[in-house]
Amino acid sequence: MQAIEVSNLHKEFRVQKNREGLKGAFQDLFKREYNRVVAVDHISFQIPQGEICGYIGENGAGKSTTIKMLTGILIPTSGELRVNGYVPYREREKFVRGIGVVFGQRSQLWWDIGVIESFRLLRKVYRVPEQEFKRRLDELVERLQLADILNRPVRKLSLGQRMRCELAAALIHNPSVVFLDEPTIGLDILVKTEIREFLKEMNRTYGTTILLTTHDLQDIEALCSRVIMLDDGKIIYDGSLDSLKRRWGNGREVVLQFSGGVSLERLKFLTQGLDVVWSRENDLTFKVWIPHGPASVSQILEKVVHEDIRDIKILETNTDEIVRQIYQTGSAEERLNGVEELRKRQETEAAAKEPVLQGANRT
Structure with missing residues (x-):
């Protein structure tokens, strides 16, 4: 079964053109002009359950826009997509229970309260039964070594500690599909290695499907059996990492x-x-x-x-x-x-x- 199905997916934005000078600003008040910017250009791919897939590209290639459409944050201009059988932007309440998301530069934790309180709030958001929550929390605390920081406010955590907590928050409801957008950005080598090992173990244990976007290709080499390469909104390579090395x-x-x-x-x-x-x-x-x-x-x-x-x-x-x-x-x-x-x-x-x-x- 396919965890993620994308067919002819397209996303474009209208960006306002700002004319120069006072006269141009006055004209913009009454008649605005727009440029059409294509972020994702009719891409198609499928990711089966249990696969770890790297999604790579330069800045502005369309990676984050794709992730936002797959998670239901953005609505596509055209094309079709399904995640766990759901259309993300149409069946949002049912859909979000089966996915986890980590954005490396955005937090889903509450800044001024203890980490454990954020986890408890997320349990209510995802409607996780109390017994299942306790079992899952104990497992994540042990694997991600969070015991000493559970009662600290998020604002007092180091970047490495916060990213481990972000991973736990994304996995507290045991999702079958996880989207990771730059999860190791700014981290030191030791923390990166710990996170990679945790993700591999989670994939082996639960068969979790992972779509990973990153600029650190060591993440790709350590984790991914497959890589999709994006350039200017189009897929220019989709295949195994070994094949990439062998062919190019x-x-x-x-x-x-x-x-x-x-x-x-x-x-x-x-x-x-x-x-x-x-x-x-x-x-x-x-x-x-x-x-x-x-x-x-x-x-x-x-x-x-x-x-x-x-x-x-x-x-x-x-x-x-x-x-x-x-x-x-x-x-x-x-x-x-x-x-x-x-x-x-x-x-x-x-x-x-x-x-x-x-x-x-x-x-």
Whole structure:
């Protein structure tokens, strides 16, 4: 069953144009002019129950607008969407009982009262039975380590403490779908790690569906099996993180340092039939570029392991770099073409170096 269904979803806003000068301001009083701004441009996707999906994009790409439509805060201009079988903006009272929402820059806790009092108020809002509330609260307090701060006013909490409380508040009624909008923004590494581990455990235990928007791609790598990439209101990639790396990464470069007695020709001979490109750094150090494909690092090492390897270093383009370059090129397909061009260039450069190196070996 699909937890979230989005079909041809579109949202646009009318933004008033402000004319310059006193005359322009006077004209605006009587006849206003508007620009049409498209925030989400006819997107479609489905998220099955129990999946953790990353929803990423640059500022202004349409991420938060999508989340607000999925949570019923905004009404779409056109298109269809369902969450847990409900249309969010039409069946709001029934719908909100099955979702939890955390906005990293907005709080759902009352600022001047103790955290536990906020939880009790939310219990009444969501109509959670007292026994179920106590059981759920005990579990969340233990997992998120909230025991020492339950009676503190929210305004006296650190950012990390407040975000742990925000997560507990969003989950106090045990929702089946959770929307997280920048939940780790501004947090230190330790708190981020704790929150990631908690979310993974919650997903494993309860099968909670999570849609996560973030600028921290380490959150995506730690949590998500799938990523949807948005640019200018349109989806430019929807698939697994592994596929993203495999299709649009530059591949891996392995630096091998030998004790001696090896040549570029020998290494090429040993790895013939594998789709790799060798180059020579110095008498003892060689690089092999391995595109994402049939060849793997283990296969390369298996072929050359008898050549007395002293040291190995594996270099791989990380997810941040891949995503940054996709946005710079404007589309994922352009990025894929760029990877192919890089591969051809590396092969050409390696071939150009080969005659020089052969001459150096003969001398």
